[in-house]
Amino acid sequence: MLDVANTIYETCKTYLLQQGKFLVILFAIIGAVIAAYFGFLSEPTAVKNGEISRPLFVINVLLWTVLGVLGSYGVAWFGIRINTLANARTSFAALRNKPYSVMSIPLQAGMSVGLLLICVELIMMIFILLFVPGDMAGASFVGFAIGESLGASALRIAGGIFTKIADIGADLMKIVFKIGEDDPRNPGVIADCTGDNAGDSVGPTADGFETYGVTGVALISFIILAVTGAEFQASLIVWIFAMRVLMVFTSVFSYVVNEKISHARYAMADHFNFEQPLTNLVWLTSLVSIAVTYGVSYLLLANGGLESAEPGLWWKLSTIISCGTIAAALIPEFTKAFTSAKSRHVQEVVNASREGGASLTILSGMIAGNFSAFWKGMLMVALMSGALFTVNGLHVNEMGETIFGAYPAIFAFGLVAFGFLGMGPVTIAVDSYGPVTDNAQSVFELSRIEQIKGIKEEVKRDFGFEPDFEKGKHNLEENDSAGNTFKATAKPVLIGTAVIGATTMIFAIILVLKNTILTSGQSLLNIQLTDPSVILGFMTGGAVVYWFSGASMQAVTTGAYRAVEFIKKNIRLDKEEADIEDSKAVVKICTQYAQAGMWNIFAVIFSLTLAFAFFDPNFFVSYLISIAVFGLFQAMYMANAGGAWDNAKKVVEVDLKEKGSPLHDATVVGDTVGDPYKDTSSVALNPIIKFSTLFGLLAAEISIEMLVHADSNGSTNLGPYIGLVFLAIGLNFVYKSFYGMRIKR
């Protein structure tokens, strides 16, 4: 088992190193834009006042950008390391007769990653707050956020493509050769295990790291822009970070309590529902978080200037945050209704497949996805309305402004996103549970431990228990299904923050627009539905989200074609196991297509963001809102349809025990369709939206300055022409992302 886990880890390392090189190139491009912006185009106050020279200022921002990229990359690395340790240990623990450790080890691994991620993030952000001079801190935060989302986007996209090429390549062999999951003779299995880590483990860690950072930066910038008075601003920032710090404590506390309860309840049980302890943990943490939110807010805000400016502010803000925290606990419950092996939707997928074959499997899974998008969308609307209702009660002065300026609802939505993330490490922990359980099952199969002569006696002698291979295998399979469900529950939480967080970030640019008065005396801000650029922006956002879904899945499809072709040619069913060289060749195919796909996607995102920002600021802001909204629904639909397909296959394999039947074949087809749905396209949308927003903000500011300059001296605004050039480049790469990625025969 140790060897298998080590092989997986070594392959992961090779992959991550390659990704690292790619990130360096990407950083060079983004870094050049940042340097151009802060070095030439903008006029930072710190430089103007002579506090710091311009080169030093730029170096400082770039340094924080590098730290952002390194943070995303570093936590991803840690995640892979711990997962490849935990997978083999879970697998071995399954041999004991009790299923408890099969659940507890992956969860423990998840908590470890979750805590590390949040703590590293907080230390970096608090460091900027406390030790970087105020004039430079804002720019440092922006650099940090861009770096984080750059790293997360790259890791999400490439990992998502990689993992699903391998997964489909390995899975389809089940139908072609009628072999089992993780059959050691299949050279695609090692790549599949690597992919589980490269995609499903690296993804959420890097993504989580980015999400926490960017939401924080969005809230800080809102507070500074909308709240008047340095004392109030400082108090609110400290309040937000005090709650974030306590979130670390809340999560550890809830985890330990839950661990004790679960241990007492299930340690001796021969059988229990693996989803139950995770569900309990999520609910316990959310309730404790809400209590802590009210407590800390009372402690920090109930006395002092803020309270006199707005009586009862502490409970109003706590209520808004709690709306988000409740959403983060309810969304997993909603998700389970569509993706859990026991849900009626998944049952429906299985039933449909029995008579209707793969066609009805696919239709039924899409239905689950569509319905989930409806219900979760409505849930978010309901809870955001709750937040809105609370801020509507805020005191309004004669200027029509509240303590949070003229747009308190935007701040409320930002706080809802903050509440979404209130469970911090726990959300990441239940998400990281899936890849460990998935790998544990593979390690078990690959090691073929049960076939070693005298292994029973050996384990008994060395470890003091008699291994039960049959039961161990069953537990691992069942646990994998719970992993699938919880992997599906964390996705909507992360993507949900993208929308709400992006709205708050866009707010900065909206304020700039509002305060920019043209020579005609009109404000530049014109975001109304009667404004054509707004409608066009909404349309464009939708278009880009659909392009992205297509381009990322095209990379998976071509890559999977190559992988399947290679595996079919090289698989040796008369041998005991696949040749290690063949396994490596499959890994190489996955890497090659992941990188090719990612190049195209990044080139498009990069050029189109610049193009749209240069066209017109109102158009651009509408575009950003639109990709967030379209992206949210596309991601929820894809993630849950994929989850339903995956678990329908599990039901057939584990509960019905009908492997190899036509029903099984149909559900395997469903699962392979769902693979790029749930683990490639849907998950990459969150960092892509954030990256476009953050990076686009800088471009938009340049564009606004050009527009104002042209307006004040009556010259032609060159912005739209620059935009056209970038649009042409972008469209070229859009073309390439399909026509250049076609299957070559």
Add this chain to the structure above:
Amino acid sequence: MRRLLSITAAMLLPWVAAASEADLKVPDLRQSYFDSVGMNGHSLLLWGIIIIVLGLAFGIWQFLLIKNYPLTDRCSM
């Protein structure tokens, strides 16, 4: 009057445009004071770092626990 206003606005423009997200001035957190804990925001967050470090230690401890779980190196790969 309106013309005058717009001229003033135009003169202020470079400043307005620069006061954007990338040029946020983060306030000195010492300016906030919390009676209930008897310290300013700066000190409060400094104390917070201790909690974070403890959380980090817990995470690393879990990592080490997992690393030391029993495992057989027996397998045929």
